[in-house]
Amino acid sequence: MTIDAAHGAPPSTGAQPPPELVQLLTPEGERVEHPDYDVDLTAEEIKSLYRDLVIVRRLDNEALALTRQGELGVWASLLGQEAAQIGSGRALAANDMAFPSYREHGVAWCRDVDPVKVLGLFRGVNHSGWDPREHNFHLYTIVIGSQTLHATGYAMGIQRDGTEDAAIVYFGDGATSEGDVNEAFVWSAAQNAPIVFFCQNNQWAISEPLERQSRIPLYRRAEGFGFPGIRVDGNDVFAVLAVTKKALDNARSGQGPTLIEAFTYRMGAHTTTDDPTRYRLQAELEAWKLKDPIERVKAYLVKNQMADREFFEAIDEEAKKIGSDLRKRCLELPDPEATAIWENVYATEHAPLAGERDQFRSYLGSFEEVNR
Template structure:
C-alpha cells in the first residue's frame, strides 16, 4: 500500500505549473476560453466569473482540501487492496476529486444523487461510510448504505441506466411538489448510450428538476473524446432544449458554483441542465484496464500538472489560509482512514451463498424459491465428497 501511495504522490507532486493544453483538448484551462467556467487557475490563483459568483469561507476551503485528500487516500488504498486480491475490481477516481466533491457538496438535504460506479467522492460528500462502498467491490453485498437516508443511490454498473432512474425520480419529485433536485452522474462515454439520450428527451419534455453531471475524463475506457463527439459535449444539451455548461472539472470552486446554480434552477422549476466537467482520468479505467495501450505517457504528465488537490493547496498556502501543521494533520487523518479501510475490508465476513436470493424482490416469488431450493440441493450433493 505504501509503495502504491508513494508512487502516485511522487508522480503528481505539488506541481502547479501552467502548461500547454493536451493536444485535442481545446485549451481547457486557458482563461481566454470563454466557454469554460473557472474560478481557480492551475497555479492556484483565485479569479472571478461574471455568471458564477461564489462566496466561500476559509473553513470551507480547508474542508475541500481535506475532502479531496482523504478521498484520494481512500482511492489509493482501494487500488492497493485490489492488487493484493482483497477486492474483485476497483474503479479509480484519481484526478477527478474536484469534480466529485464540488458537485457532491452542492447538493442540499432532500436532493437525490444517482451515481455510476466511480462516484466515491460524492459518496463521501453524502456521508456514506467508505466501507459500505468497499463491500460492493469486495463482493459481499450490493452496497451497504440506505439510498433514502443518504440521498445517494446505489452504484449503477449498467452504463447510462442511472440517467433514466434519475429522470424518473425527478418526475416523481415534480409531481409530489417537493422543492428538491436530482443530480445524475455520467461519464463522457455514456453520452453515446441510448438510455442517456432518452433520459434527456424525457427531462426536457417534462422540465424535470434533474441536472446531468458529465465527468468528461477524456476516455470512454480506451476511446478518446475526439472519436466520441465532433462537438463539445455540453453543446449537445441545446439539441434537447435545455442549457449546457462546461466547467473546469479540476477546479473544485468552479464545480461547486456551477452545480449549485444548476440545482437551484431545477428546484425553481426551470428544468434540466447539462454540466460537462472537463477533467482527466489520471489512472486506469478500472484495475482491469491497461491505459498505456491507448494513451501516451506525455499526455498523462501534462494533466498531472493540473492536479486539483495541488491547485487548492497552492491557493491555501499563498493566501495563508493554511499552514504546514494543517497539511500534516490532514495527512495524518488520511493515514488513519486508510488503516480503518484496510482493516474493515479484510475483516468483512463472506455472506452465505444463498444470500444472493434474499434481496431480488421485496417478497420472494415461487420461481425464485424454486431456484433457491435447487441451488441448496446442488450444494448439498457435494457434502459427501468432502468427508
C-alpha cells in the same frame, strides 16, 4: 470519399481547454473572477473542501492497493476527478437525490456513505452495500447511462410531490453516446424536470478519446435539447461547486434541466484491468498533472495564509488513518452465506425460487453428512 472521424472534430484532448470554460481557481492557485459564477467561502469551508479532496484520494489509493493485493476484484479509480466529485457533491442539499455511475466514490463520501460499503461491489460480497434512501445516493449503475433515466423519473416524482428538491445524475463522456442519455435529455426537457446532468468528461471512455464520441463540445449538446449546457473546469473545486449550485437552484425554481460538462482527466486507468499505455501518451498525463485538483487548493490556502504546515500534516495523518481503517474493515468483510443468492429477489414468497434454494441447501447438507 474517405471515412475521417476527426474531420470537423474538436482538437485532441491534450490541448488547452477552450475559453468558455468556467474557472474560479487556476491550476496555480490564483483566484479569478467569472461574470456569471462566484463562490463565497470562508477559510474553514475551503479547508473542509481540501480535507474531502485529500481523503477521497487516499481512500481511492487504498482501494487500488487492495485490488493489486487481490482483495478487490477490480477498482474504478477516481484519481484526477476529485474536484468534480467533491465540488458537485458538496453543492447538494440533504434532500437532493444523486444517481451515480460507478466511479463516484467522492460523491459517496459527500453523501456520508461508509467507504467500506462502496467496496462491497468491488470485493464481490454484494452488488451494493448501502441504503440509497438513507443517503439520498442511489446504487452504482454499471450499464452505461441507464441511471440518467432513473434520475429523470425521480425528478418527475419531485415535480408531482411539489417539493423543492432536485436530482443530479453522474455519467461520463462515453455515456453521452448512449440512447438512454439522449432519451433522458429529451424527456427531462419536455417535462421541465428538476434535474442536473453532471457529465465528467475525463477525456477517455476506456481507450476511446472524446473525438470518437462527438464532433462538438459535449456541453453544447444541451442546446439542441432545449436547456442550458455549461462547461466547467472539473479540476477546480470552487468552480464546480458554484456551477452545480446554480444549476440545482435553477432546477428547484422551475427552470428545468442543466447539463454540466466537468472538463477533467482520468489520471489513472479506466479500471485496474486496463492498460492506458496502449492508447495514450505519457505526455498527456504529465500535462494534466500540472492541473491537479488538490494542489491548486493547497496553493491557494498557503498563499492566502489560511492554513499552515500543521493543518496539512494533520489532514494527511487523518487521511492515512481513514485509509488504514478502510483496509482493515475491507479484509473483515465476511463472505455471504450461499443462500444469500435467493434473498431479496422478490418482495414476497416465490415458490419455485424457494424450492431451488431448499434443494441447494440439502445438497450442501449432503456433504456435511458424508464428512460426519
